[in-house]
Amino acid sequence: MDFTITTPLYYVNDKPHLGSTYTTIACDAIARFHRLEGDNVIFITGVDEHGQKIERSAKKSNKSPQEYCDSITQSYLNLWDRWSITYDSFIRTTSTHHCSLVYEFYQRVSESGDIYLGKQQGWYCVGCEEYKDEGPNEISPSCPIHKTNLEWRNEENLFFRLSKYQKQIEEIVSRPGFIRPQSRRKEINNFVSQGLKDFSISRVNLEWGLPVPGYTGHTFYVWFDALLGYLSALNRNTLPVDLNQLKDKGWPTNVHVIGKDILRFHSVYWPAMLLSAGLDLPNSIFGHGFLTREGQKMGKTIGNILDPLELLNDYGADPIRWYLLKDIEFGVDGDFQQNRFKDLINNDLANTIGNLVNRTTTMSRKWFNNAVPTFTMNSEDTSQLCTDCLATIKCVREAMYDYDLKKSSTAILELAVKSNAFLSASEPWTRIKDIMNKELVAYELYSVLESIRIIGFLLLPLLPDLGMKILNQLGITSIPITWKNNLKWGLLAKGSLLPSPNPIFNKIL
Ligand SMILES: [Zn+2]
Known part of the structure; x- marks a missing residue:
């Protein structure tokens, strides 16, 4: 059986942190399990490389956006290598085969009549890359997450007709097992029941993005770019994926594992986009919790960020994996103490x-x-x-x-x-x-x-x-690809030699 699992495509605005490492380790454990079960696993990870935040961060470090992406993306690749993450496909949204897939997907959605030109105005947070709910009369509001001033935007954008899919999305999000864990379903049900609004899929003041064909000055907005990375990743070479043959490539995914903050985009926007393009929907979306440190949110201002590479150097992979996977219930918030x-x-x-x-x-x-x-x-x-x-x-x-x-x-x-x-x-x-x-x-x-x-x-x-x-x-040195024949009682060969004892784990101090 095919088993496809994805991490989010991490935003390369900054070097990898413990949160993305946590998600990736969890997916790695699930992927390794399914391989041992005999499944044909496609474990996808990658990076989301477009957007204004990256454009600005690149400028700050005197690099071109592409150079900036190259260096951060390399740090992700190095980190996953150090943590022995067994991904099968790593997708970059600046790769050419991803770009051609975005165009093909856009073409399909346009042909469904789901794209139109509209006006978008409101307070915008560049950090979140999204419009906030603050009204036009608000005086210099700031983002509750980033604590930075919001920017007033008034621009012409292309919109996706999400409202058209109201009924279908209502049905999809209420399917048992679609949104996981179960406790996260209510939030999405509430959001959907308030009535879905069309959302913009392009930006006009953003150079660092994929140009929208036929609309000079427009580039694709993050979700109409990054989410499609899950599809372009299905080809493990650099040829574009044929959207007509996704089934042979492992689509639909069994699960998208994501942080709870992007659950709405994955469980509502993404299925609607796929419906519009005539493609199959993911089987489930798993929204895991966030990590704090000693009860506090990790952040640059507090200076309490745990660096995944330092943790690895200090303790090795297994202790950190054990703590994250055994001590924290997958799906709820966890604390590193x-x-x-x-x-x-x-x-x-x-x-x-x-x-x-x-x-x-x-x-x-x-x-x-x-x-x-x-x-x-x-x-x-x-x-x-x-x-x-x-x-x-x-x-x-x-x-x-x-x-x-x-x-x-x-x-x-x-x-x-x-x-x-x-x-x-x-x-x-x-x-x-x-x-x-x-x-x-x-x-x-x-x-x-x-x-x-x-x-x-x-x-x-x-x-x-x-x-x-x-x-x-126990003298067992070669591991079979699948474990089905090993998970039985009485298989250890009587009389077989036991090697000299070697402590398998030293206490950490
Ligand atoms: Zn923000």
């Missing part, structure tokens, strides 16, 4: 999982000739640990299909907790003193090693490095 981060990582990864792997492999090596124990007891296991493992596999898979990363990570951790408890209860270190117990100890240690193997596999999408290190400690 330094102390909580250290406690969580040391407890979960070093104490619970790390110790489990270390002590079990050490005991097996010591008492069973550096190997996985062998025994003659019935290996058709009915132990509680086997039942727990099978239940965990089911729970993790279901949760991942549901984009519930927290539930999935928590279930894996619980299996490690249960495995530790199993060891404490069976006390192999006491039992082994009596030679008569050797068979039983072998059987019990084997059960725990099996549980560790399953933990290692289940961690691969979430913590690819740690998952691999765990499997390595």
Whole structure:
């Protein structure tokens, strides 16, 4: 099956921050999961490179807009490389094949009679790149988000007939599972029920954008440019995508993962544009929450921005991934707290999982000739640990299909907790003193090693490095492309050699 997933196309106004890293890591975990499930995954990310803010930022740094985009885009590429993000397609909205797709899409929407020339006036925030609701009599209003003065604009723009799609959009946004998590649906339903207004798709005072064919001086406005990147990204080479053959390229996407601030554009504007162009709609839109730091919004003025590259250098990818994916419920706001981060990582990864792997492999090596124990007891296991493992596999898979990363990570951790408890209860270190117990100890240690193997596999999408290190400690060095044949009980080869113990995770200080 095809599985297509997208991050937003990040705006290259500034270097990447933790928010975009969070979204990308979450999508990476979901993409890795679907690959292991055997799906043909198309994981799309990219950058939105047009707009006034970029034009102005480029000017400030004495660069041409293209040079400016090139350098910021490169920092995204470098960052995803450092974080081992497994995207399949990276789209830049300044690429030529994207431009030709925008024209083709525009052509279709024009032919549907959905484009007209109209007047747009109001207070405009360049930071948000949108008109605000403040009335014309307002004296120097400012943007509540950017705290900068709004600019009065009065210009002729091209409009898209969103109002024509009122009925269809009402039906689409109320489809179960279209807007996720469920809690975000109400906001959109309210917005739609107030009556959809046509929106402008061009700007006249903006040079750094794609020119609108037939309208000198007009360039396409962000949404009629950036959103289409999801389509142009479907070709992994530089040829334009044929809109008639999107199905073969993985469209529609299974999910657009976005920040909650751009939910309206993705769940209302975008479906209407696609309907107008006669194209299929995305299956779902997932709006995740925002990250704060120690309870405070991150921002330049407060100077509390967490740099994703610094975090990576300080702690490595797995601890940050674990914190973001396990501690924060995907879909709601999250807070990065330094102390909580250290406690969580040391407890979960070093104490619970790390110790489990270390002590079990050490005991097996010591008492069973550096190997996985062998025994003659019935290996058709009915132990509680086997039942727990099978239940965990089911729970993790279901949760991942549901984009519930927290539930999935928590279930894996619980299996490690249960495995530790199993060891404490069976006390192999006491039992082994009596030679008569050797068979039983072998059987019990084997059960725990099996549980560790399953933990290692289940961690691969979430913590690819740690998952691999765990499997390595069991002597498993090559990972199959799909995991279906590995998520079963009793597959660890009895008597196979266990490598010298190597701590899989060191506590962070
Ligand atoms: Zn603003």
